Amino acid sequence: MQIVFATNNLNKIKEVQSIIPNHIKLLSLKDIGCFEDVPETQNTITGNAIQKAKYVREHYGYDCFADDTGLEVESLNNEPGVFSARYAGPQRDANDNMDLLLNNLIEKPNRNAQFKTVIALHLNGNLETFTGICKGKITQDKQGTQGFGYDPIFMPNGYTETFAEMDLTLKNKIGHRGKAVTKLIEYFNAL
Structure with a gap:
C-alpha cells in the first residue's frame, strides 16, 4: 500500500x-x-487537517492523510492553537514562536499545556479523523536540541525532560503525533 x-x-x-x-x-x-502551499485556512486543528487531505485528493488524485498540530496553553485561552506554526508571524520561526510564548507566560503561574494532533485520512472515498493529545507543562526556558517546533519548552506530564531532550522512540510513544499515528495504523490494520 502507498499513501x-x-x-x-x-x-x-x-x-x-x-x-x-x-x-x-x-x-x-x-x-x-x-510544490504549492496546501491551504490551511480553517479555524480549528481538525478543520485544517481535513482541508489538506481533501486538497491533495481532489488536485492530485492520491489517497492521503494530513495532520495539523497545535500547542494549547491553558492560561493563554488555548493559544497558540491553530496558529502554532505562525504564532510570532508569517516567517514560521520556531525560536520566535517559543520566545513569544515564554514572554506571554511571564506573569502566569499556570503553565499547563497540551499538544494536540489531528490526522485526517482520505482513503477510498471515505474520510476519517484520528486525534492524539499529550498533556504537559511549558518550561521556564528552552531545554534540549532534538525535535522541532515547541519541543524545547514542552515537558510532558510524568517526565523530567522536554520533548527536545528525549529520544525519538520515547517521544513517539508518549507524544501527540505518535498517539494519532497509532490510531491511524490500527485503522489500516483493520482494513
Whole structure:
C-alpha cells in the first residue's frame, strides 16, 4: 500500500516513517509533484487537517492523510492553537514562536499545556479523523536540541525532560503525533 502524507515538513515525515509499518509506503508532497502551499485556512486543528487531505485528493488524485498540530496553553485561552506554526508571524520561526510564548507566560503561574494532533485520512472515498493529545507543562526556558517546533519548552506530564531532550522512540510513544499515528495504523490494520 502507498499513501501520501500531505506535508513538506521533513521532521514530521521522519517521525511518522519511524512508526508506520514497512508494508505502507509513505509518499511526501514532493514525491507527487505538489510544490504549492496546501491551504490551511480553517479555524480549528481538525478543520485544517481535513482541508489538506481533501486538497491533495481532489488536485492530485492520491489517497492521503494530513495532520495539523497545535500547542494549547491553558492560561493563554488555548493559544497558540491553530496558529502554532505562525504564532510570532508569517516567517514560521520556531525560536520566535517559543520566545513569544515564554514572554506571554511571564506573569502566569499556570503553565499547563497540551499538544494536540489531528490526522485526517482520505482513503477510498471515505474520510476519517484520528486525534492524539499529550498533556504537559511549558518550561521556564528552552531545554534540549532534538525535535522541532515547541519541543524545547514542552515537558510532558510524568517526565523530567522536554520533548527536545528525549529520544525519538520515547517521544513517539508518549507524544501527540505518535498517539494519532497509532490510531491511524490500527485503522489500516483493520482494513
